[in-house]
Amino acid sequence: MISVRVQPEDFDVGAELAALEGQGGGAVASFTGVVRADDGVEAMTLEHYPGMTEKALTALADEAKVRWPLCGVTVLHRVGMLRAGDRIVFVGTASDHRAAALEACAFLIDRLKTDAPFWKKEHRSKGDSWVEARATDDAAARSWD
């Protein structure tokens, strides 16, 4: 089962994990990303490319299923205005054993950061600024090539 969602609403991590636990595997791994209050960030706006975003995330989930024996993949990303402390992204994987679930989960979040068309604009009391891409994220994504 592959579930890809792009939405402004928050999500229920417990419900997402329970859905993955119901896929019949023996291992579920997940990553939840939360908006950091870095350097006075009060909120951020997530922009994306409707249509391409869903396509890119589904392609990543498909690739994960080819590389690891997964019985469930969930990729959830929020868009719009988010405040510091809000959940922003969830990646969950289910497999028979832990190694596949853990590795596939790391693969998905590393590659999501470089392959999916999202852009963050940070809002601080002193003004707004677009987040710059980081070389360390590129290196993490390439490590799966």
Next chain:
Amino acid sequence: MALDILYFAWVRERVGLGAERLDVPAGIVTPLDLAHWLAARGGGYAEAFADPTRLRCALDQDIVPLTADLANAAEIAFFPPVTGG
């Protein structure tokens, strides 16, 4: 050739709109050619496309190099390197 051109993040802000359909001259073969042609329109376009090395692009919703062939693409998007997750 009529092409739907989409702009995201600071490219969208500098151009001043999110999408438009333009008739692109026959000599425009790659996204890089198109970026230079758009920059020559001046104003916000010149600001957005001043340094194409800062841009990424997608043809029909697939990320491609700026040197790719536009071929028969219906939609192109220009944007900064992505920063989701």
